Amino acid sequence: MSRATAADTVPSGSPAALSTPEYIWMNGAVRPWQDANVHVWTEVVLRAASVFEGLRGYWVPEESRHYFVHLDEHVRRLRESARVVRIPGEVTTDELHKALGELITALGYREDVYVRPTLYLEKGRYTSKASAVDTGFFMPVFQSPREPSIDTGVRCQISSWRRSGDQSAPPRVKAAANYYNLRLARLEAEANGFDESVLLNGAGKVAETGGASVFLVRRNTVITPRLSDSILESITRQSAIDLLANDLGMDVEVREVDRTELYLADEVFLTGTLCEITPVVAVDQFGIGDGTTGPVTRRLQQAYYDACRAGANESRGWLTAGPTLG
Numbered sequence: 001m002s003r004a005t006a007a008d009t010v011p012s013g014s015p016a017a018l019s020t021p022e023y024i025w026m027n028g029a030v031r032p033w034q035d036a037n038v039h040v041w042t043e044v045v046l047r048a049a050s051v052f053e054g055l056r057g058y059w060v061p062e063e064s065r066h067y068f069v070h071l072d073e074h075v076r077r078l079r080e081s082a083r084v085v086r087i088p089g090e091v092t093t094d095e096l097h098k099a100l101g102e103l104i105t106a107l108g109y110r111e112d113v114y115v116r117p118t119l120y121l122e123k124g125r126y127t128s129k130a131s132a133v134d135t136g137f138f139m140p141v142f143q144s145p146r147e148p149s150i151d152t153g154v155r156c157q158i159s160s161w162r163r164s165g166d167q168s169a170p171p172r173v174k175a176a177a178n179y180y181n182l183r184l185a186r187l188e189a190e191a192n193g194f195d196e197s198v199l200l201n202g203a204g205k206v207a208e209t210g211g212a213s214v215f216l217v218r219r220n221t222v223i224t225p226r227l228s229d230s231i232l233e234s235i236t237r238q239s240a241i242d243l244l245a246n247d248l249g250m251d252v253e254v255r256e257v258d259r260t261e262l263y264l265a266d267e268v269f270l271t272g273t274l275c276e277i278t279p280v281v282a283v284d285q286f287g288i289g290d291g292t293t294g295p296v297t298r299r300l301q302q303a304y305y306d307a308c309r310a311g312a313n314e315s316r317g318w319l320t321a322g323p324t325l326g
């Protein structure tokens with residue numbers, strides 16, 4: 001068997017552009033990327049025993065620093081995910097913020113970044129007894145330029161795979177093992193010539209994509225599935241709902257969504273940390289709108305970017321400043 005090369009080490013699902021970073025945070029220190037190793041005979045390798053987060057830092061050039069979006073909420077979700085799958089390890093916002101500051105200073109990236117804090121189980125098998133398990137923590141930071149699909153839009157296929165449910169592999173938690181379900185859907189979409197897949201839940205209602213929440217606009221109302229419809233408790237989804245309702249003055253309905261509502265929508269868009277606000281230009285064989293970014297999607301994109309890039313001027317409480325880079 002051949003080994004992957006260093007260029008392959010950036011995980012898929014991370015931002016598109018990508019050179020391997022020089023450093024990573026692992027178990028209490030900034031370390032050279034190639035020194036961040038685990039043994040093959042560990043629970044994280046054998047049974048994907050890990051939980052993770054994906055958050056963004058936006059570079060504000062006037063201040064020479066990044067601002068992290070919803071840092072507290074991401075740490076809370078990491079802790080909640082760990083709690084459900086019983087990976088012990090108390091990560092606090094302060095600890096994560098400090099680690100992030102040290103790593104970003106070492107890397108010196110003066111551009112937008114994407115951050116992946118991950119808690120994983122080394123030894124422990126299926127037990128959660130704190131005395132019998134070893135938990136590890138690592139956190140890479142990647143350069144993360146704007147995804148081209150934010151402008152061009154994506155074409156989605158309704159997957160023949162169903163989103164796992166709360167009764168099996170709960171989508172509410174961001175456990176690495178859940179992503180096998182989403183990988184199946186992504187691979188199917190790719191094989192069929194689509195960019196992305198929309199999964200239905202066990203009840204046949206719209207759930208989410210492999211990495212984003214789904215919204216549609218129909219007759220001037222914005223509609224998105226409920227948190228109990230087999231979706232991740234997405235942080236960007238809530239931000240989008242707040243912006244749509246409060247800043248854009250739209251009616252927002254959070255309810256079960258039928259597949260055909262996507263086909264008949266005036267606009268469909270995806271929201272997520274990585275894809276931000278991404279227009280959907282087709283679902284299955286149905287074109288959406290005129291195939292370009294619709295007016296509600298465009299206004300939301302602007303409101304979201306303004307909020308994320310407000311730097312020291314922000315008033316929403318979304319942002320946490322990173323270190324000033326010299």
Ligand code: PMP
Nearest residue numbers: 210211212232234235236272273
């Ligand atoms: N659903 C899934 C399955 C995801 O992986 C993500 C990305 N974290 C999202 C939705 C969007 O969540 P968030 O807005 O918190 O990034």
